[in-house]
Amino acid sequence: MHSHANEGANGIGSSVGGSTEGKIRCIFLSEFHATAGCKISCQVPDNYISKEVFDAINVYIIPKQHLQRCILTVNTMDVKIVGYPVDIQDQQKYARNAFLFNLCFVCDSRARSVQYEPVVKKLSEYLIMMEEESCFLSREDDKVRLQNIFETVLRDLNERKVATIVEGDNTIYLKIVMHKPDPPSVKDHMVPLLLVNFRNKPLENWDLTTQQILPYINGINHVARIAAEADVETDLVKSCIQNLVYYGVVQLLPILKYSNVYMTQNLKHLIQSTALSNACRKYVALNPDKTLPSVQKIFQFYASMTHGVTLRAICQRLCPQNHNIDERKLVIFGLQHKFIRCIHKYPVFTGSVPSCRQKMYTGLISFDEICCKTGLSPYTIEKDIEKDTNVTVIWK
Incomplete structure (x- = not known):
């Protein structure tokens, strides 16, 4: 079972958008004490989660039975707390026949925390084993050792994303694995x-x-x-x-075509970085055995890329091959390093009854994709659209 309790300004269930990568700010152990009730028994750094904050949320830190041994995330009061509540049943050992605790990692409220969940669970399972073997958590005199463990884990996971804990004969290895988002689906025209x-x-x-x-x-x-x-x-x-x-x-x-229009962006990086400009000169050279193209000529070519000007028009004006520049490689290098971006054309059918091809003119399918799907050349599609008064083209 995998549960998330997100408490925002509007109570349980409200979400916080715009997540970023963030460090672990605090690690604490909460337990349900037989007389004192729900409390934080060990925290690194000390008092990061204040008593006021903890008292407001402890019902989610030590929750009901059906939420035991699953990841719980509480997002409130500018902090995000990831925990794994545990209930160890033992009538002989514990005053209330059970020992309830929760190991928690604390991040900033907007920080991404999913990468910490397997680590929280693994460290919790390790503490369960230590508790069952030697009452490691429930004995008050072991809190200094627990604090040392938390300090090591907090420091090493933040600095190196790995941590090793050795307690007697027991060793545990922890590692944060960053999960990348799924890549976009690949289409025929890419x-x-x-x-x-x-x-x-x-x-x-x-x-x-x-x-x-x-x-x-x-x-x-x-x-x-x-x-x-x-x-x-x-x-x-x-x-x-x-x-x-x-x-x-x-x-x-995007597909490289001479009818494409490109726009410059972040072009200053080409001038600012000698390593990048040298790499560009080598990559775009039409003949690597001749004198490499100058940075000035390359910059002039990129700087000429603007809205409404096709690659063909730029090549006709600047004659890149006369300067040992392969314009196709120049475009590829520019796209790869984000000096330029391709302005795509999206046809929109504004008439009443579309033909088979006009059904693709939704404003969501680019020229490149239409060409790939129909097998027709960009020139053919262009001419077809120019003659059609019911089609408008959006550039973006």
């Missing part, structure tokens, strides 16, 4: 580019599907073309590329 760190990796080191499609991944071929040329089923290619994107091996780019 263009994969193998990132530089993986370009020289031997082919036999990849799985079989990747081995088949890798020779066709060049930053220019789109997914549908890769599938056709590699003779691999399209859905298999999409799954493979999605996996490569997830692990940071491949980046997805």
Whole structure:
């Protein structure tokens, strides 16, 4: 069972948006004492969770029986508390026939906390074992040892994301595993580019599907073309590329066409970083044996990219090949390092009864995707739309 109790300004169930990565601010152990009731018995750093805050939320820290041994997250008063409440039953050992406790990690209220949940559970299970073996938690004289454990875990997990605890014959290893969000679904018109760190990796080191499609991944071929040329089923290619994107091996780019319009952004980084500008000069060189293109010429090319100006028009004006610049590689490098972005065109049908192709003109499907789905060239689609008074084109 996996439960979350999120308490926000409006009470239980309200959510807090805009989560960010954040450190563990505090670790504490709460227990239900036979006479004192619900209390914090050990906390690092001391008094991070005040008595007032704890008294307001302790009903969620030591909850009812049906919420035992599952992750509970309480979000309130600018803190997020991740716990794993435990109820150890033993009529001989404990005054109320049971020992109730909860090990909790505390983060900022907007911090992402899901990566801490397995660690909280594992550390709690370790403390259960220690308690059952030697009453490690319920004996008052062991609180200093527990505080030392919490200090080690807090420091090491925040600094190195790993921690090791040795108590007598017992050793526990804790590790924070960061879960990436799922990559976006890969579509036929998307263009994969193998990132530089993986370009020289031997082919036999990849799985079989990747081995088949890798020779066709060049930053220019789109997914549908890769599938056709590699003779691999399209859905298999999409799954493979999605996996490569997830692990940071491949980046997805828009189809490179001379009718495309690009806009500059963050161009100052090219000038500010000598390493980046040198890498760019090498990458975009039409002939690497000749004098490398100057940063000034490369910058001029990027700076010419603006709304309403096609790549074709820029090439006709600046003649990049006369300066040893491969304009296709220049675009790829710019997209990869986010110096430029492609302005996509989305046709919208505004008439009453759409034809088969006009049904795709929803404003949500780009030219590139329409070309891939229909098998028609961008020029054909362009001419079709220019003649159609019921179609408007959105650029974004």
